[in-house]
Amino acid sequence: MEAEKDVKITEPIPMVDLKQQYEKIKDEVDEAILNVVSSTRYIKGPEVTGFESELAEYLGSTHVIGCANGTDALQIALMALGLKPGDEVIVPSFTFVATAEVIGLLGLTPVMVDVDLATFNITGQLVEEAITDKTKAIVPVHLYGQAAPMEEIMEVANRYNLPVVEDNAQAIGSDYTFRSGKVKKSGSIGHIGCTSFFPSKNLGCYGDGGAIFTDDDDLAAKIAMVANHGQSRQYYHDRLGVNSRLDAIQAAILRIKLRKLDHYCQARKSAADYYDQRLGKTIQIELPYRADYSSHVFHQYTLKVPANDRDQLREHLQNKGIPSMIYYPVPLYKQKAFAPYWPQGKVLPHTETLCQTVISLPMHTELTEDVQNYICNNVINYFS
Numbered sequence: 001m002e003a004e005k006d007v008k009i010t011e012p013i014p015m016v017d018l019k020q021q022y023e024k025i026k027d028e029v030d031e032a033i034l035n036v037v038s039s040t041r042y043i044k045g046p047e048v049t050g051f052e053s054e055l056a057e058y059l060g061s062t063h064v065i066g067c068a069n070g071t072d073a074l075q076i077a078l079m080a081l082g083l084k085p086g087d088e089v090i091v092p093s094f095t096f097v098a099t100a101e102v103i104g105l106l107g108l109t110p111v112m113v114d115v116d117l118a119t120f121n122i123t124g125q126l127v128e129e130a131i132t133d134k135t136k137a138i139v140p141v142h143l144y145g146q147a148a149p150m151e152e153i154m155e156v157a158n159r160y161n162l163p164v165v166e167d168n169a170q171a172i173g174s175d176y177t178f179r180s181g182k183v184k185k186s187g188s189i190g191h192i193g194c195t196s197f198f199p200s201k202n203l204g205c206y207g208d209g210g211a212i213f214t215d216d217d218d219l220a221a222k223i224a225m226v227a228n229h230g231q232s233r234q235y236y237h238d239r240l241g242v243n244s245r246l247d248a249i250q251a252a253i254l255r256i257k258l259r260k261l262d263h264y265c266q267a268r269k270s271a272a273d274y275y276d277q278r279l280g281k282t283i284q285i286e287l288p289y290r291a292d293y294s295s296h297v298f299h300q301y302t303l304k305v306p307a308n309d310r311d312q313l314r315e316h317l318q319n320k321g322i323p324s325m326i327y328y329p330v331p332l333y334k335q336k337a338f339a340p341y342w343p344q345g346k347v348l349p350h351t352e353t354l355c356q357t358v359i360s361l362p363m364h365t366e367l368t369e370d371v372q373n374y375i376c377n378n379v380i381n382y383f384s
């Protein structure tokens with residue numbers, strides 16, 4: 001019905017194509033890596049501080065502190081807030097495990113809340129319903145590349161005087177528009193923002209990396225201290241910290257890729273527009289929702305399909321050489337690791353539905369129309 005003629009696809013289709021992205025910036029990146037190697041400034045040094053200030057400028061945040069990965073970023077942020085064992089931290093039930101894992105690791109209690117069916121994100125109301133006397137922080141996640149409704153979440157947080165740590169690992173580069181018309185970058189709205197530079201993220205390095213951002217000078221000092229063994233000055237340790245550094249080689253790569261981030265986000269958005277346009281007429285498919293308050297940078301392009309079709313659709317695509325992924329197949333509260341934090345048998349209805357209906361298609365900066373056409377034809381012909 002909607003099928004357009006297939007062009008023969010000769011290369012395997014990846015979920016994420018980092019190889020072709022690298023080829024386009026190879027000369028610049030290779031030179032930057034070799035410069036770090038010959039400089040011997042492997043730890044901290046000018047590449048790291050240079051990247052931190054360029055990212056701060058991009059985000060409109062006063063401080064950016066690099067660290068070893070996105071999971072550490074979340075952990076360090078919570079440590080800097082000085083939370084105590086038993087304190088409750090509100091977190092979505094539908095997210096990557098890291099967001100809730102660090103809460104448990106610090107002896108805090110993750111309070112998992114349901115998400116909105118359309119946006120996949122928590123809302124001000126869902127957060128407010130979960131607040132108790134023990135609540136000490138809120139960690140919204142900007143899932144798949146679109147920000148949670150931060151304006152209403154901040155209103156709730158301010159009313160209860162709670163710090164907000166944004167998990168921006170999937171949404172770096174997205175713009176948030178407030179009712180007043182003011183625009184801010186996701187991750188720069190809460191008290192602290194965290195991100196990951198895992199290779200497949202929208203701003204990815206060639207290994208592990210992460211960063212923490214804040215406008216608060218006092219919090220920034222604590223974050224830097226926690227990330228560096230709780231050190232106030234060399235060999236004076238005021239608190240327990242961790243050793244979590246952004247590698248200088250990764251920082252050098254990130255400086256190059258940061259300059260292309262808006263272009264990368266645009267390439268993802270164009271690919272999403274193409275998918276939307278081709279798949280929107282198939283009634284069994286629900287396209288990704290686009291909120292008016294947040295631009296979508298499409299870390300993932302995630303459809304909802306009927307639960308009893310989902311696994312067969314995946315198999316059908318697999319047989320045609322088209323990869324797909326389920327982010328995420330199991331609600332966090334059903335993971336064994338989180339059993340201690342959850343009343344047995346309790347479920348959150350939207351999270352349950354999403355775990356059974358979501359499917360993510362290949363999404364990256366190098367998708368071609370020929371490949372997308374082939375993917376769409378095969379999605380459509382499964383349902384026809």
Ligand SMILES: *Cc1c(COP(=O)(O)O)cnc(C)c1O
Nearest residue numbers: 069070071096098169170196198
């Ligand atoms: C990737 C990711 C993280 C963790 O980042 P790492 O660098 O892999 O530690 C945390 N939260 C979310 C939502 C993520 O997607």
